[in-house]
Amino acid sequence: MSLFLIVALPFLGALLPGLMNSAGRSACAGVTFTVTLAAFVGLLTNLPAVLAGEVVTVGVEWLPMLGMNVNLMLDGLGFFFAALILGIGMLIIIYGRFYLSRKDNMGEFFTYLLLFQGAMVGIVLSDNILLLLVFWELTSLSSFLLIGYWKHLPEGRQGARMALTVTGMGGLAMIGGMLILGQIVGSYDLSVILQNRDMIQASPLYMPALILILLGCFTKSAQFPFHFWLPHAMAAPTPVSAYLHSATMVKAGIFLMARMWPVLSGTPEWFVIVTTAGLVTMVLGAVIALFKHDLKALLAFSTVSHLGLITMLLGTGTAFGAMAAVFHILNHATFKAALFMSAGIVDHEAHTRDIRRLGGLRHLMPITFVIATVAALSMAGIPLLNGFLSKEMMLEEATHTVLFDTWWLVPALALVGSLFSAAYCFRLIGHTFLGAKRDDYPAHPHDPPFGMWAPPALLVVLVVVIGVAPFLVQDFVFLVARAVIGGVAPLEVHYIKIWHGLVPALYLSVAAVVGGLIVLALFKPLLRMWDAAPRPEAKTIFEATIAGAVSLARRVIHGLHNGAFTRYAAIMAVTVVALGYHAWRTGTIGPATRTMQPAGAIEIAGWAMLVAATLGLVFLHRNRLLSLILIAIVGLMVSVGFVVFSAPDLAMTQLTVEVVTIILLLLALNFLPNRTPIESTVLRRMRDVAVAVAGGVTAAFMSWHFLLRDAVSSPISEFHLANSYKGGGGTNVVNVILVDFRGFDTFGEIIVLGIAALLIYALTETLLDGPVRARLLNRKPDQPRAGDMHPMMMVVLTRVIMPVVLMVGFFIFLRGHNEPGGGFIAGLVVSIAVVMQYMASGFSWAAARQRYPYHGIIGAGVLVAGLTGIGSWFVGKPFLTSDYTYVRIPPFHEFELATAALFDLGVFLAVVGAVMLSLESFSRLARRAHMPETDHAMDIDPSRDPDDPTNPKLEGGV
Template structure:
């Protein structure tokens, strides 16, 4: 049976890539391997899945947000509360799944799961969960829960909450996917998904130009970085010989010794730096602040921007420790930390301030990872945790202020302490943590950073790094104090845009939870220590270990770091007191803005693209087409002149008189088109003759299915073109010059000669290689259960192609529908309605004879359709042809009684029919999965219902039903769209099937 053989091929090919490169026993096997690799799942995978059923599989943790993303989008009408609750449940489910894996991970095990996809390419869906992944996944899902609650209350009634949560869950799934990937290629896919979902979220308020521009900029920068990273990852995979992270992580020496190390490192760093907004790619982050605040708090402080840092940490064991790594990563981090902090101080927009502060803190973490020491790695992990807690809380606070005061401009705020006491407390806790004040968690990791900086030398003198680090911390303290001082302290004003007051617990609860964490870790760091050390060990792998005697604690004694800290906090306070002169200096200084540089680059690229494209594409279709034909002819001519032709190996078939007569009709009609194509109706008649002869030709040359298809498509095409001619002019003017006509004629004749030569030579020679057709003929009945081999190929052997094709057909029909709707709603509408037909119309547009005839024919057409459909598996026929026949039957009703009358009686929308067809075909394919076989594997059996003969029932029939419905829907939707345009204002829509009906009592 086909399926068994197929499964066998699958098992054979999966572990042995050599077989896939063309050493199949038969071409048929090659075809099956091809089908398998496209089909996706294999029987083997089903087993892999079953082995991993304990607890909740890693795959589910990743998939739940993606699957759940459908829910809020679909239930937009169910109400905001339900929508938010569903989203929350989805995230909680995933979180519970993650926690269920925690004991195993904590005991030092690395949980893995792998689904073989394309083993030949090393592309498998493999996931792993270790300490680092667990830590990030917990951050993503945990903060996700808080953000969803917050977002529920933040979004206003005008916002489409379903859409928002769908995007958010998409993002969440992609992010969890990144941190759980065990295959760098899979990681890249998730990486790009975060860029895309971030684009959707930043641009969520589509009506705001800032949002749209910010979204585009973020996508450009992170997308370009992602592209660079793909290159880097491929190089890395090339060096190691595997795309599995676990394999890559074990090959530190091989990677660092490879000449490809430096290019790979630079490309990967480009990806990480763009994603984590490191200088000089930091500028997209402030512009991304046009997003709703929950998005800023989630993506742009706690999670997405940490993806780059995650990857740096993930690859730390293999990439770090070299000079290049140190200079690039530590250097970029240090510069970013200082620049971000300085710029943040002078931002008046609360969110912009926080954005630059995020850039600065990300720089801090990158710097720590860059120095390459174990101590710094611990500090980096600790700061990732701390930053996620206080920064998300601060963003939510900024959102609350914006939400209640209707502005987040610091210059217009102040004195909110008395009006919003709860918000104020949260802001103070999180803000002091950001400033690095003892008893708050930010202090601890910042101290560790300063300690590390005190021992680091880069580019010259010893004091440079400590001085820069202190400067960064100083500005950091200053902007944190400014955030608290200028927003909340001071006198209550009377000119806020709205009356500020504390929001409900739904909005202040989530940041309050984070603040509790800030204080808890800040006061009792020893409780966070096991977690931080565990994650840091997982970051370092075998490339490092926790330094002896290191503990997270408040008091280390008087160290250089403490002195630097005191300078920073004191200096920050002084700087804030001197804010006015400092701001004046800042404004006077000429600072190049990264955004204007970015805009300049984009403008340059656009100009370059225009310079290349416009001379080639000057808007003249005739010219492109001419160039295309000439180029093809030149290539073909070159092949002809340089190749050699073997002698004929086939005897020609004898020519019959009937065949010559048919040929003559075709050639004469075709040639007549050259002279008579300006008379468009006549051209259609000639085209119809050609189509008819082609169909008959198919019938003669043993292709009954093709003959039937061509004939029915011919009818539909002619109806379509007639409908179009209804609007278009009836004649084409004669406007090309004689010279052009001669030129076109030469090209055309050359093309025709070449097509003739190629066909003639091909037809007289046998295949040079054995084809896979014999396999199809042999297995059509045994494996596919049908004797009509063409139909079995369509619905079984190459079912995946057919599935794609009905989707394309459906999309084409929907495009036609959409374009028609756009036309009808545009300025053309009036023109269409007031159009005067250029010919006299018959008084009896819906003649009695035709109406009666089409009604009588309809059941017969349906019967023929069903018959053709049912016999299709064994005799000429099948879903495509049956669909066309039925569609033509329905179109006849439109023609006989008019659009309005027929539309009134049309119960099912054609879109739905297309959709149902694609769904049925797809579900049939998926059905094979449940029996452990690849997508679209068909099976069949013989059943016997008493009065009937024993007959066969195959799952391919259901697939063919899908094809049938899709074709019916697509053809009718296209034709109906054209007919819809033909309605005119001066025509009354008749509710009667025919204009003149003797049996009707006329009342008018």
């Protein structure tokens, strides 16, 4: 199966759980499991190539000018992590089906899970670091949704925000590091970067790149001092904790360190930073975990500790350390996912995770007891279980690692971490399951259904099998380790086996287990000491830091963004003056190369009207209606200017935009007083005059001089004129620029337009409730100056010409690629036709007949435009590359078919949807304000008697 399909399947499958919600919980889980299974099977089809040592690669250009291409790569490391993500994902899906209650929206949960799954698979298979960054941020966003899935829990929302903030900040740092790395090498392709170790490490930018990338890795994988977010993410449902915090999200940073190991490791900086962070995290996490009373909190800090262990192994920079890290990643994923699911079972059946309220559960939950005990003993490092093997390899590596010129430091800290790790594992078993049965459990505990205990049981089987017969996975671990090392260091054959003889690592393992038992025996006095000892709370420090940042931001924003438009305009004007003055003083200004042309009567008249309208606007701006008319005159004069300079496309766009915006503003002004109150002093007005004059004079002065001089380089317009027809298949250069040359800009603009319409909808929606609603209900509209608000002539005329205007809009849309027009103008023309119905017949009449899902129309427009761009990928072209051809269908003449027309259709739909959603938003306000009965349009159908009681009427009249 193609790597593209493996990555795409979870994202495409994310559409299905929501649709299956009504079919039941099992259908939701079943379709999610099927999608994950399909991706897993697709991954396995590439296993023979991976085992043969091949690197499977596929790629499609996306933004080649930026070096951002959709390149995917599958080697041993990528296969290993993708198999963990998808394999454990299937078990989590089965477990989640039985764990979630009937009150939980299972479709929503599995949608978020598949989005996260797809992002994680994208990370481990990316062969372009910019693409990897996209998936990296997607994991942060999707994990935010998963952690905060139980929206009714304040701790869930807080944990989700904390995780997003910490990992998001680390992600921003990592973006900088990756960009530096790409600049050093000259390519953003990971396969190219991994071949340039010497160039990267010799660069003076190596250290900044290393620090920034490690910040991203450390925040994602909860390394000290960023470890605090992970325990607070435990407010998520247990399936989320078992998935994100055993095999997936927290391993993303580990994966990236392993992926970058060939080019970043082997330097003193890497060794000191990574090894130290790993050691501190391992010891700190283990110590804190011992004293946690919440089962999931204990497991969360144990995860922090084991992530530190893996980080330390990668930090040593040796081939053996990398191999031990790979092996422990596998082992940790198995026993930790099983333990999280076991903790969820206890919570689900006993209705508490507080260890102090548990004990003796082995009598009531024997199956869960066996599963949890085997997994915990593996985590403690007990022989014949897989955790013992990789932990002993870690201790072996520690005995050969010298940090800060101190030979005993790393072994000592590794021993302390292992000792406390064994202690909290023994506490988990003893204080939760052993002892006498209690009679004060919050609920009656019992083993769960088969579907709930089978997934962790399967993982425990792997724990035992690998622990007893490690040779089964030995070759695969070697394969993955070789992918990590990348040929930088020789990987000697270190057999993974149970008995290595009487080596120092064995003595350290025995000391850790015995020490763990001693610590557990002394737990009560140690707990009293722990509770009495002063210690900083990472959460408190984080919240204080965030509060300080918010306070600083608030002071800055209140100083600049105080809601007064005059201040914003003043800042922009001062900026124009300052930058213009700086450019004039420091730049090289050559002599004028163009001569001025005499102005004709039309130009002078238009200029005079423009100046008159602008000055009138300055002095008469308190009259809102008059100001709007003057603004319309300014826009009209600009349109005339475009006509004079032979730019009909721009003139049509400007004119239609003016019509739509003026009408919408008129509707908005309907809810405001006729005049703007005086809110500024004479002194402020004089200051504003000075700033405005300075800004205007500077802009005019600079524009004047630019117009008198030729461009230094060849203008881009020459390229557009030369390639519009040859490259884009259209003779309307403006339209070809919008849908082809600068199609990506247009795509972003219709998204912004849609967001603006949604914001208008959201703002007006808030006005329909609360105090504003009362004011709307009590509103007394101004008395109309005309006796009839909806004259017969206006009503008849708008209804007759509406189909004509729609046909004109359709015609403008079709001709736009070769003549003035296009999707944007056509969308505005169609919108004007509908707006006229609201003006002529009233809000209620029009709203009752035009109940369209405008949100969906906006979405459809963006989707059509986006899919048009994505379609070019399937023929190996960059995103939004257009194509065209000519066809002849008798008896018609030959005509052109262009993919740009589909993109223009998306623009058309987005524009219509945005304008109509804005109009509908104002319409709802008007209807809520109880417009008078004269707002209802008359019935112009003479065949129907409006007084006939049997005559059906729509809301607001017929």
